Amino acid sequence: MSNSSASNRFVDRIGRERLSRIALYVVMYGIAIAFFIPFWRMFQLSVTPAGLVASGEFFLIPSDVTFAYWERFLVQEPIIYQWAFNTFLIASITTFLVLVVDSMIAFSLTRLKWPGRSVVLGVILASFMIPGYVNIIPLFTVVNNLGMVNSYWAIILPFAAGPLGVFLLVQFFRDIPKELEEAARLDGFSPFRIYAQIIMPLSTPILTALGLFVFIWSWNQFLWPLIVLNNDQLYTLPIGVVTLRSVNALAPNVIMTSLALASLPLFIVFLLFQDKLISSVQMQAGTG
Amino acid sequence: MAENVDTATANTSSGFFNRFISERSTRELIIGLLFASPYLTLFAVFMLYPLAKGLYMSLFEWNFLRPSESTFVGVGNYARLLSDPVFWNALWNTLEFVAMTVPLIVGLSLVLALGLNKELVGDRLLQFLYFSPYVLTVSVVGLIWVQMFAEGGIGTFLLGSLIEGSPLNSNLWAMPSLVITTVWWQTGFYFAILLASRQNVPERLYEAARLDGAGPWRMFRDITLPHMKNGLLFVVIASTIFQFQVFGQPFVMTRGGPSGETQTLVYYLYQLGFETRQLGFGSAVGYTLLAILVVVSALNYYIVGTNNE
Numbered sequence: 205m206s207n208s209s210a211s212n213r214f215v216d217r218i219g220r221e222r223l224s225r226i227a228l229y230v231v232m233y234g235i236a237i238a239f240f241i242p243f244w245r246m247f248q249l250s251v252t253p254a255g256l257v258a259s260g261e262f263f264l265i266p267s268d269v270t271f272a273y274w275e276r277f278l279v280q281e282p283i284i285y286q287w288a289f290n291t292f293l294i295a296s297i298t299t300f301l302v303l304v305v306d307s308m309i310a311f312s313l314t315r316l317k318w319p320g321r322s323v324v325l326g327v328i329l330a331s332f333m334i335p336g337y338v339n340i341i342p343l344f345t346v347v348n349n350l351g352m353v354n355s356y357w358a359i360i361l362p363f364a365a366g367p368l369g370v371f372l373l374v375q376f377f378r379d380i381p382k383e384l385e386e387a388a389r390l391d392g393f394s395p396f397r398i399y400a401q402i403i404m405p406l407s408t409p410i411l412t413a414l415g416l417f418v419f420i421w422s423w424n425q426f427l428w429p430l431i432v433l434n435n436d437q438l439y440t441l442p443i444g445v446v447t448l449r450s451v452n453a454l455a456p457n458v459i460m461t462s463l464a465l466a467s468l469p470l471f472i473v474f475l476l477f478q479d480k481l482i483s484s485v486q487m488q489a490g491t492g
Numbered sequence: 493m494a495e496n497v498d499t500a501t502a503n504t505s506s507g508f509f510n511r512f513i514s515e516r517s518t519r520e521l522i523i524g525l526l527f528a529s530p531y532l533t534l535f536a537v538f539m540l541y542p543l544a545k546g547l548y549m550s551l552f553e554w555n556f557l558r559p560s561e562s563t564f565v566g567v568g569n570y571a572r573l574l575s576d577p578v579f580w581n582a583l584w585n586t587l588e589f590v591a592m593t594v595p596l597i598v599g600l601s602l603v604l605a606l607g608l609n610k611e612l613v614g615d616r617l618l619q620f621l622y623f624s625p626y627v628l629t630v631s632v633v634g635l636i637w638v639q640m641f642a643e644g645g646i647g648t649f650l651l652g653s654l655i656e657g658s659p660l661n662s663n664l665w666a667m668p669s670l671v672i673t674t675v676w677w678q679t680g681f682y683f684a685i686l687l688a689s690r691q692n693v694p695e696r697l698y699e700a701a702r703l704d705g706a707g708p709w710r711m712f713r714d715i716t717l718p719h720m721k722n723g724l725l726f727v728v729i730a731s732t733i734f735q736f737q738v739f740g741q742p743f744v745m746t747r748g749g750p751s752g753e754t755q756t757l758v759y760y761l762y763q764l765g766f767e768t769r770q771l772g773f774g775s776a777v778g779y780t781l782l783a784i785l786v787v788v789s790a791l792n793y794y795i796v797g798t799n800n801e
Contacts, residue, residue, distance in 0.1 A: 228607055228610060228612070229612065229613075231603075231607065232604070232607045232608065232612060232618055233618070235600075235603075235604065235622070236617075236618050236621040236622065239621050239622060239624070239625065239676065240621055241640075242625070242636045242637065242640055242676060243624070243636075245636065245639060245640055246636050246639070249639060304530070305530045305531045305534065306531065308527045308528070308530060308531065309527060309528045309530075309531035309532070311527055312523075312524045312525075312526075312527035312528040313528070316520060316523055316524040316527065317520055317524070318517075318520050318521045318523075318524030318525065319517075319521065321524060321528075324528065324532070328535065331535075331539060333785075333786060333789070334539075334543065334782065335733055335734075335736070335737055335782070335785055336737075337737045337739065337758050337761070338737075338761075338778045338779070338781045338782040338785070339539075339542050339543060339546060339778060339782075340761065340762075340765060340778070341546065341549070341761070341764075341765040341771050341774045341775050341778055342542040342543070342545040342546035342549055342775060342778075343538065343542040344765065344766075345542075345545065345549075345556075345559075345771065346537065346538065346541060346542050346545065361534060361537075361538060362538040363538070364534050364538075365531050365532075365534035365535040365538065365539060370531070395523050395527070399527070420627060423629070424627075424628070424629035424630070425629075426629060426630045426631055426739075426740045427739050427740065427758070427762070431762075431765075431766055441629070442629040442630070442631045442632070443631070445631055445632060445635060446631045446635070446744060449635060449744075456639050456642065459635055459639075460635075460636075460639065463632045463635055463636060466629070466632055467627075467628050467629075467632050470627045470628070471624070471627065473627070474620075474623075474624065474627045475620075478616075478619075478620060478623075481623075481627075482619070482623060482684045483688075485681055485684045485685060486684055486685055486687075486688040488685070488726075489685045489688065489689065489722070489723055489726045489727075
């Protein structure tokens with residue numbers, strides 16, 4: 205490259221490359237800081253005394269700090285523990301159910317030969333076209349008729365049979381070599397043992413990724429729990445923090461503390477499983 | 493269930509050879525369905541049945557408390573929808589929201605993905621910061637941004653010279669405020685997908701192009717874009733369909749206001765179903781939304797699919 209251009213052009217090119225490198229850092233870190241500001245605002249307000257908030261002035265670091273609001277939620281009004289427990293329970297059961305039910309049907313569709321299985325797969329994949337929210341009114345009447353309103357099952361069951369898990373697991377199971385299974389069959393393994401002792405252990409990576417994604421999705425569900433829950437002992441965190449807002453309409457620092465507490469668990473999950481979670485998002489692009 | 497399967501295995505291996513074929517295939521059908529049935533039951537009860545029931549309900553003035561006393565109105569609900577100004581307003585607002593949000597999300601996530609592909613110092617931290625809003629629930633996101641746009645908030649601080657009071661109370665700025673909130677919340681998800689898509693472009697193509705004297709713009713146009721086509725296609729379609737169903741942001745931040753400026757289709761669906769209990773008409777709105785989304789994703793697929801050829 206260098207022998208084809210004059211030496212001053214070469215220097216110029218090095219200078220330009222360094223300049224564009226600097227610009228790249230400025231842009232990328234600038235956006236990162238902009239993305240961080242709302243988090244900072246949340247944390248900042250949660251430790252700012254009410255008097256300072258009421259002054260309505262703009263500040264980055266509050267001149268005075270209090271942990272009274274954190275104490276209020278953690279010690280004095282511990283309803284947030286109940287909500288966290290509800291959310292955790294619902295998200296865990298949903299994740300477990302999705303993994304079991306989806307892996308069973310994916311096993312059936314890829315490893316067992318029965319007439320009509322390709323039609324079944326086609327129908328399930330076609331349901332990708334139906335966005336979850338368009339159906340909420342008839343779905344509510346169904347759940348209501350089953351007597352499940354105001355119970356955890358109303359949140360767990362309706363979205364447990366989604367197409368995403370089936371799609372991902374079918375692709376993964378297809379690539380597991382047939383030989384393993386044939387050897388096991390010669391050893392007298394039943395289909396159930398092949399599923400439980402061969403296919404499932406081999407699929408740990410994809411099951412973890414799918415499970416993590418389902419867990420976070422379930423934890424963050426908003427519209428549907430809002431419809432089927434109306435008892436504050438049963439609320440999940442996403443619903444609970446909204447009702448707190450209407451009670452504490454004029455105290456942003458109280459609200460911000462509840463939000464910080466509500467988002468903390470998933471933040472920890474994200475910190476621990478950053479790579480796993482991001483790769484579980486990336487897998488989904490294959491569904492397009 | 494394990495027992496059932498085990499006895500089935502035992503039966504055939506003890507072997508009636510003349511009936512082996514048919515017995516074997518019935519056995520396979522039974523085992524296959526056994527494994528499929530938990531999923532299929534849930535799928536039928538909570539997906540297929542409500543889908544059919546919604547279409548049925550949309551033909552009635554549905555009585556929630558006494559469904560048997562519902563009045564059949566045929567396509568009446570759909571006719572009513574066509575002359576319903578609230579529906580058209582909600583549709584318009586939704587389109588406005590999608591038209592602002594999707595290009596911003598796709599553009600920003602593409603910039604972030606291309607930038608982060610350049611091996612920067614601290615790229616794991618950057619990736620963490622870009623993605624982190626996505627792990628928040630919509631109500632937390634909405635309430636944080638209510639404060640961002642409140643008095644003394646940074647959003648208002650930056651927009652301060654343009655408007656008086658909170659932008660969430662302004663007819664002009666309420667919707668853009670929801671758009672900014674959504675871009676912050678959602679970009680990380682699409683950024684992660686585009687980053688993977690960019691990393692799958694073989695580096696040797698760039699080396700070859702560099703030897704041919706190609707500039708950055710030509711490499712972007714002739715190598716990066718065509719090779720990221722599938723990733724981009726997914727991002728555009730998935731974000732369009734997702735943003736079309738916007739509900740939490742207006743519900744939490746503006747209650748559809750000021751004066752209906754941020755009322756969206758799913759919000760209207762929610763109000764019809766769970767505030768005014770017009771379930772029949774609501775189902776018609778739901779089905780119309782479904783039809784719109786199927787057309788939109790088909791159009792998207794067609795337009796994006798041919799443009800990047």
